[in-house]
Amino acid sequence: xxxxxxxxxxxxxxxxxxxxxVQVEIEQxxxxxxLASGQHxxxxxxxxxxxxxxxxxxxxLRALEESRLVRSEKNRGVFVxxxxxxxxxxxxxxxxALDQLIGQRVAECATTEQLRGLKAVVAEMDDAVRxxxxxxxxxxxxxxxxxxxxxxxxxxxxxxxxLLTKGLLLFRLRGLQDGGGFAVSNTEHKAVIAAVxxxxxxxxxxxxxxxxxxxxxxxxxxxxxAVAE
Amino acid sequence: xxxxxxxxxxxxxxxxxxxxxVQVEIEQxxxxxxLASGQHxxxxxxxxxxxxxxxxxxxxLRALEESRLVRSEKNRGVFVxxxxxxxxxxxxxxxxALDQLIGQRVAECATTEQLRGLKAVVAEMDDAVRxxxxxxxxxxxxxxxxxxxxxxxxxxxxxxxxLLTKGLLLFRLRGLQDGGGFAVSNTEHKAVIAAVxxxxxxxxxxxxxxxxxxxxxxxxxxxxxAVAE
DNA sequence: CGATTGCAGATTGTCTACAATCTGCAATCG
DNA sequence: CGATTGCAGATTGTAGACAATCTGCAATCG
Numbered sequence: 001x002x003x004x005x006x007x008x009x010x011x012x013x014x015x016x017x018x019x020x021x022v023q024v025e026i027e028q029x030x031x032x033x034x035l036a037s038g039q040h041x042x043x044x045x046x047x048x049x050x051x052x053x054x055x056x057x058x059x060x061l062r063a064l065e066e067s068r069l070v071r072s073e074k075n076r077g078v079f080v081x082x083x084x085x086x087x088x089x090x091x092x093x094x095x096x097a098l099d100q101l102i103g104q105r106v107a108e109c110a111t112t113e114q115l116r117g118l119k120a121v122v123a124e125m126d127d128a129v130r131x132x133x134x135x136x137x138x139x140x141x142x143x144x145x146x147x148x149x150x151x152x153x154x155x156x157x158x159x160x161x162x163l164l165t166k167g168l169l170l171f172r173l174r175g176l177q178d179g180g181g182f183a184v185s186n187t188e189h190k191a192v193i194a195a196v197x198x199x200x201x202x203x204x205x206x207x208x209x210x211x212x213x214x215x216x217x218x219x220x221x222x223x224x225x226a227v228a229e
Numbered sequence: 230x231x232x233x234x235x236x237x238x239x240x241x242x243x244x245x246x247x248x249x250x251v252q253v254e255i256e257q258x259x260x261x262x263x264l265a266s267g268q269h270x271x272x273x274x275x276x277x278x279x280x281x282x283x284x285x286x287x288x289x290l291r292a293l294e295e296s297r298l299v300r301s302e303k304n305r306g307v308f309v310x311x312x313x314x315x316x317x318x319x320x321x322x323x324x325x326a327l328d329q330l331i332g333q334r335v336a337e338c339a340t341t342e343q344l345r346g347l348k349a350v351v352a353e354m355d356d357a358v359r360x361x362x363x364x365x366x367x368x369x370x371x372x373x374x375x376x377x378x379x380x381x382x383x384x385x386x387x388x389x390x391x392l393l394t395k396g397l398l399l400f401r402l403r404g405l406q407d408g409g410g411f412a413v414s415n416t417e418h419k420a421v422i423a424a425v426x427x428x429x430x431x432x433x434x435x436x437x438x439x440x441x442x443x444x445x446x447x448x449x450x451x452x453x454x455a456v457a458e
Numbered sequence: 459c460g461a462t463t464g465c466a467g468a469t470t471g472t473c474t475a476c477a478a479t480c481t482g483c484a485a486t487c488g
Numbered sequence: 489c490g491a492t493t494g495c496a497g498a499t500t501g502t503a504g505a506c507a508a509t510c511t512g513c514a515a516t517c518g
Contacts (some may be wrong), residue, residue, distance in 0.1 A: 009495085016303070017301065017303050018501075018502080019291060036474090042469075043469075043470070044468090044469075044470090045381040052455075052502075052503085052504055053503045054503090054504095055287075055501080055502060057501070058284075058288055058470095058471090058499085059287055059291040060291070062248060062289070062291045062292045062295075063291045063292060063294065063295040065292065066291075066292040066295035066296055067295055068388075072246065074470090074471090074509095075469085075470060075471075075508080075509050075510065076246070076469085076470080076509090076510070076511095077469070077470060077510095086385075089299070089387055090383045090385040090386065092385060093330065093334075093383055093385075093386065094327070094383070094385060094389060096325070096384055097325065097326045097327060097329065097330045098326060098401065099324065101323070101326045105322075114305075154317060154319045154320040154322055154323070155316075156316060156320055156323060156393075156396075157322065157323055158321075159297075159320065160323060160389060160392075160393075164385075167385075180490095200356050212336060216497070224359055227503070246471085247471075247472080248471095271499075272499075272500070273494095273498090273499070276473050281472080281473090282472060282474075283475045283500090284471080284473070285471085285472075287501090303479095303500090303501090304478075304480060304499085304500060304501075305480070305481095305500080306480095306499070306500060306513095318472090319492090345517090428465090452460060
């Protein structure tokens with residue numbers, strides 16, 4: 001065995017640029033909520049945190065701005081973006097369309113191996129529901145949809161979809177995790193998987209779109225509850 | 230009249246950052262073909278061209294990399310991205326889904342004023358067809374679809390759609406402009422407009438998706454012709 | 459007392475300089 | 489003669505420095 005399946009550390013450091021590494025790092029800070037929505041992002045602080053100068057940080061922030069995770073005000077710096085319900089709705093509009101496409105493609109392309117993987121994740125989610133592990137369910141749910149779009153076999157679609165998902169994550173981080181009934185959510189997952197297993201692309205597409213519609217409704221319920229509290 | 234309808238130059242320079250301005254400038258260079266597909270982009274050259282240092286240029290290039298107009302190789306610099314037919318196909322897959330959504334939304338949201346604007350552009354395209362002005366038709370076609378997505382009333386959708394469109398422009402710049410029959414293309418436009426005017430959202434969506442499907446087919450014919458030549 | 463003005467500190471925007479790396483070409487060696 | 493090695497020039501990657509701008513607070517004025 002001459003070459004390892006996993007890229008060497010050497011290769012990683014050589015292929016990945018410093019701004020690129022910083023970018024994913026800052027992205028994690030945002031998505032994990034360590035940098036809160038609306039918060040000002042201090043360049044010097046990040047620079048010293050990552051042990052670099054401000055140049056690479058600024059480059060990373062430009063990329064994140066392009067992906068709409070931060071916004072930038074001249075001479076005032078960059079801020080973690082805040083997503084309003086209205087914008088989340090806009091994203092869901094797109095997501096519904098893409099989810100239909102994803103469902104269709106997965107039903108057409110997915111290997112039995114991949115299908116097995118999807119079923120396994122759904123089973124794990126069932127476990128999470130049983131023990132009321134909201135956080136665990138949330139992570140598995142992300143993984144599930146990530147796998148789905150991946151198995152659709154369209155890399156550009158994967159990029160677009162992940163971009164939108166990140167925007168929604170920004171929204172969820174505002175505290176409202178779930179509009180209730182994640183057990184229902186997983187039931188929907190199972191229906192999708194069944195359609196995929198049956199290679200019924202039209203049905204899989206319809207069901208995955210419907211799942212997005214329901215997700216949006218759950219988000220609205222959560223938002224309403226958050227306001228009422 | 231205290232304030233002008235068009236933002237002042239002062240306001241523009243104060244709100245738009247230098248990297249932002251440079252970004253759109255470089256984007257134009259790429260989309261107009263002045264920077265050819267696959268070509269290496271020299272930072273210093275751009276810097277002296279725009280009269281700045283390399284810092285802002287690098288920031289702009291990071292943003293363009295995030296929007297997939299350029300790719301970056303460590304220690305070798307950035308290159309204008311080359312789009313293969315396969316990737317163009319991937320983009321069209323997404324575009325079909327989005328176009329359907331756009332058609333639906335426009336039929337629901339567009340004002341009669343906006344509808345009038347769309348008809349005007351279609352009429353201009355008819356003129357372009359009559360005098361065989363391929364270049365003019367192309368520009369009008371871009372404008373038409375840009376207006377459509379704008380009138381769909383979803384800003385995030387507009388962003389996503391334009392991002393994909395830029396990717397396809399990159400492809401068209403490789404020389405293959407048109408797979409024949411842009412007169413047919415405008416016929417499809419008219420059918421879409423008719424459905425929009427009738428406020429038949431489902432039909433408008435179906436027709437605009439179909440238009441994307443036909444566009445893709447035209448692209449394939451053009452690509453095949455380019456290979457055969 | 460409220461509004462305005464004028465600092466001091468902090469932060470961003472940009473530039474210049476320098477180290478690390480790559481590229482092409484010529485000289486060298488087998 | 490083909491392959492390898494070793495520069496010289498060019499280009500990228502990063503750091504550090506400085507100017508421009510913002511922010512908050514205190515002093516001043518009406």
